[in-house]
Amino acid sequence: MELVHRIDDELKHHDVPSQLMAPGAFRVPIFASMRARFAMDDQVFDSLYPYWVRMLSDTHWTPVSVAVRAAQLLLPGAGEHVIDIGSGTGKFCTIAGMLHHSAIFYGVEQRLRLIHVAEKLGRRLGVDNTRYLHTDIASVNLDDFEAAYMFNPFGEHVLDGRPQIDGFHRPSHRRYRDLIAVAQEKLARARPGFRVVTYHGFGGEMPRSYERMAREPSWSDYLELWVKRV
Numbered sequence: 421m422e423l424v425h426r427i428d429d430e431l432k433h434h435d436v437p438s439q440l441m442a443p444g445a446f447r448v449p450i451f452a453s454m455r456a457r458f459a460m461d462d463q464v465f466d467s468l469y470p471y472w473v474r475m476l477s478d479t480h481w482t483p484v485s486v487a488v489r490a491a492q493l494l495l496p497g498a499g500e501h502v503i504d505i506g507s508g509t510g511k512f513c514t515i516a517g518m519l520h521h522s523a524i525f526y527g528v529e530q531r532l533r534l535i536h537v538a539e540k541l542g543r544r545l546g547v548d549n550t551r552y553l554h555t556d557i558a559s560v561n562l563d564d565f566e567a568a569y570m571f572n573p574f575g576e577h578v579l580d581g582r583p584q585i586d587g588f589h590r591p592s593h594r595r596y597r598d599l600i601a602v603a604q605e606k607l608a609r610a611r612p613g614f615r616v617v618t619y620h621g622f623g624g625e626m627p628r629s630y631e632r633m634a635r636e637p638s639w640s641d642y643l644e645l646w647v648k649r650v
């Protein structure tokens with residue numbers, strides 16, 4: 421439980437990064453929202469995105485309050501590298517980067533145009549501790565990271581009528597199962613102490629070497645914090 425206590429401590433002493441205090445068209449509402457215990461409306465944040473991205477937000481991008489809490493649970497230390505597996509338009513990385521400015525948030529994303537959106541968002545907000553990698557999860561080495569976030573990254577293959585991001589590929593149950601297996605293998609090989617936060621899970625069971633440290637309701641599902649033990 422020590423990690424959970426550290427997390428609670430972090431919440432009590434949470435500090436707003438000074439870079440957010442600079443006046444700017446989009447920094448002010450975000451900063452104000454943080455001071456109001458992070459009760460920021462997603463519509464405000466999403467207004468930074470182009471229309472077609474906003475239309476996908478309910479289904480595909482992490483809600484602001486979930487991103488804030490997920491980042492807190494990950495407890496990113498100074499200089500640590502956190503990866504968002506399937507980073508989409510960078511909503512998690514950007515929010516986490518604003519809140520935890522001494523860590524670096526990486527997003528791995530298969531769709532190049534989503535990376536362009538994420539990078540533009542970061543520039544507009546003056547966030548300089550996010551990086552995006554245009555590649556498939558299969559080519560990522562988790563040894564380069566201390567922690568990971570996953571918002572049901574492969575769920576687009578089993579959407580049940582909700583809007584697809586685009587026609588990048590045809591939904592496939594087989595591909596869904598394969599990607600889950602790839603993620604499980606990578607998680608199983610990660611270093612002891614590796615931390616993972618999931619929202620809506622990732623479609624499969626966490627490897628047995630992980631211990632669940634926290635599970636709490638968040639927006640439309642649960643946030644879970646896992647730590648690799650061996």
Ligand SMILES: C[S@@+](CC[C@H](N)C(=O)[O-])C[C@H]1O[C@@H](n2cnc3c(N)ncnc32)[C@H](O)[C@@H]1O
Pocket residue numbers: 479480481482504505506507508509510511512528529530531534555556557558571572573574575599
């Ligand atoms: C549910 S969205 C989550 C986006 C972002 N993490 C957030 O929370 O706002 C999942 C993202 O994972 C990406 N993705 C799915 N499979 C992937 C793969 N094999 N490699 C890289 N990215 C992938 C999708 O393109 C999509 O942008």
